[in-house]
Amino acid sequence: MYKLANRRSLYYATALKAELSGLQSHGGGRHHDYNHNLETAKQNAQIVVIGAGLAGLSAAQHLLQHGFNRTLVLEATERYGGRVNSQRFGDTFCELGAKWVNIDGSHDSMYELLRNAEGLTKKLKPPTHARYVLAESQVSGEQLKVPRRMVELIDMLFRELCRGLKVRDRVKTGGDLQSLDNVMSYFQSESERLIGTMFKEPSEQLMARDIFQSLFKDFSSILGCCLEYVNIQHVTTCPLQQESHPIYVPSGLDNIVEQLTNDLDVGQLQMGKPVGQIQWRTMSEPQSVGCMDGSLYQADHIICTLPLGVLKTFAPVLFKPTLPLDKLQAIQNLGFGNPVKIYLSYKRPISRWLKSNLRPLTKDLTVNPNGNQNAIRSWTQQVVEVSQLPSSQHVLEIRVGGGYYDEIEKLPDAKLLEQITSLLRQCLANPRVPYPQAMLRSTWNSSACYLGGRPYFSVHSSARDVHKLAAPLGHVAPTLLFAGDATALQGFGTIDGARSSGIREAQRIIDYYNKKLSV
Numbered sequence: 001m002y003k004l005a006n007r008r009s010l011y012y013a014t015a016l017k018a019e020l021s022g023l024q025s026h027g028g029g030r031h032h033d034y035n036h037n038l039e040t041a042k043q044n045a046q047i048v049v050i051g052a053g054l055a056g057l058s059a060a061q062h063l064l065q066h067g068f069n070r071t072l073v074l075e076a077t078e079r080y081g082g083r084v085n086s087q088r089f090g091d092t093f094c095e096l097g098a099k100w101v102n103i104d105g106s107h108d109s110m111y112e113l114l115r116n117a118e119g120l121t122k123k124l125k126p127p128t129h130a131r132y133v134l135a136e137s138q139v140s141g142e143q144l145k146v147p148r149r150m151v152e153l154i155d156m157l158f159r160e161l162c163r164g165l166k167v168r169d170r171v172k173t174g175g176d177l178q179s180l181d182n183v184m185s186y187f188q189s190e191s192e193r194l195i196g197t198m199f200k201e202p203s204e205q206l207m208a209r210d211i212f213q214s215l216f217k218d219f220s221s222i223l224g225c226c227l228e229y230v231n232i233q234h235v236t237t238c239p240l241q242q243e244s245h246p247i248y249v250p251s252g253l254d255n256i257v258e259q260l261t262n263d264l265d266v267g268q269l270q271m272g273k274p275v276g277q278i279q280w281r282t283m284s285e286p287q288s289v290g291c292m293d294g295s296l297y298q299a300d301h302i303i304c305t306l307p308l309g310v311l312k313t314f315a316p317v318l319f320k321p322t323l324p325l326d327k328l329q330a331i332q333n334l335g336f337g338n339p340v341k342i343y344l345s346y347k348r349p350i351s352r353w354l355k356s357n358l359r360p361l362t363k364d365l366t367v368n369p370n371g372n373q374n375a376i377r378s379w380t381q382q383v384v385e386v387s388q389l390p391s392s393q394h395v396l397e398i399r400v401g402g403g404y405y406d407e408i409e410k411l412p413d414a415k416l417l418e419q420i421t422s423l424l425r426q427c428l429a430n431p432r433v434p435y436p437q438a439m440l441r442s443t444w445n446s447s448a449c450y451l452g453g454r455p456y457f458s459v460h461s462s463a464r465d466v467h468k469l470a471a472p473l474g475h476v477a478p479t480l481l482f483a484g485d486a487t488a489l490q491g492f493g494t495i496d497g498a499r500s501s502g503i504r505e506a507q508r509i510i511d512y513y514n515k516k517l518s519v
Helices: 013-025 030-044 054-065 108-115 150-161 165-173 185-197 202-223 233-237 256-258 306-316 326-334 404-410 412-429 463-470 495-517
Strands: 049-050 071-074 086-089 093-095 131-134 277-278 288-291 297-298 301-304 341-346 358-361 382-386 395-400 438-441 481-483
Touching: 030 495, 049 054, 049 233, 054 071, 054 495, 086 202, 093 341, 093 404, 093 438, 108 202, 108 256, 131 341, 150 185, 150 202, 165 358, 185 233, 202 358, 202 382, 202 395, 277 306, 301 495, 326 463, 341 412, 358 412, 382 412, 412 438, 481 495
Parallel strands: 049 071, 049 301, 131 358, 301 481
Antiparallel strands: 086 093, 277 288, 288 297, 341 395, 341 438, 358 382, 382 395
């Protein structure tokens, strides 16, 4: 029913104007006419949602629940869920994208969706204490221990930095604003001040500096980028709230996505439909969405939830007419990272050689075969944590921060396995750590339908760019709307932000019809 041949119901704006005229000319039966015409408007309005991630599916569900039954979702891939991607691997389910759901009582949050899902097993993330280890020195053969009390103190101090409290103090006093150029400058400046104040012994200062660097990498692993690229406003506007006990789904987070598709009838979710052109009207021109397979879909309203990486690459040619300059500029200004997930499956239980989660403290110096020390950079130096999945006896998760994301995606499997096994053997001082029997890793950056992962405030962007990207287009009616985690300031870059943005744009369409037909 969405094909271009069905022109009678195309562009409901004309019919809507006629019904509004009818409403204004009838006095006594106005309430009855309003209800009748509102239901008619809902039944006839054609809405195309581009993308079946959390934003797109949340928008579609919200519209269908409010009677907009001619809602269609177009998904480029053969899988819905976007960057929620659960894969069966080894003896458990692994999350290549989002993993945890923060406990949040707000309406329409992911937590509410998870809590209300029937028959779905939910568990709190068990409290874990990773053990910081210095990789065994190839020179001395010694392995130094990292005091637990020092780790806990520095972790507390770093959490304060992540909340942006020191930034506000610095701006108020006007001192040393140069270090606020980017997040890494801020972290390094503040950590050096804290180290100098709290640790007097040079050996303690050196170890404290290593622990801070590990926490910096932890922060960057969440965004999937080097912190030198991140605007300090990212910390003050949308600080990362690290929950102590978030919830996870042992059988895969994509079970939540299944809940969002329950209201979609067969045909309302079209898979394998990469979009080639979005024709949106600025006045009364025809509006449609054309797919790469030649199919064309009419639309009174289009909700675009394309990932930021895709918009950065294709926005100048994807939309017709071209998007306004301020929106194109906002798309280019915002940054997007590429968080990397690596999972390793072992034949025998991991507990035989791994007793606790590990946080390697590695140096930037490695030794070449000739025995000379050179600053040879390696992606394994950016490993944040090696952890056993809570629902598994055989699967390890490797988190990486600080960069190298593109390099890791391109690295051959054999080379990656060799290097990570070497790191584990060094950290555990155990040459018998086995090679894994299988590996699973994310490839968001090299996927043409994503071209990256989580958005962030680059040094060239600010909260204004988020608002510009989220602003709907259309002179009278909201004809082209934008949703996704890069359009939500509250929950920016998170699954909650993606979900709330989809509901926000769906409600914008609902409010438009309610307002117009109540005149």
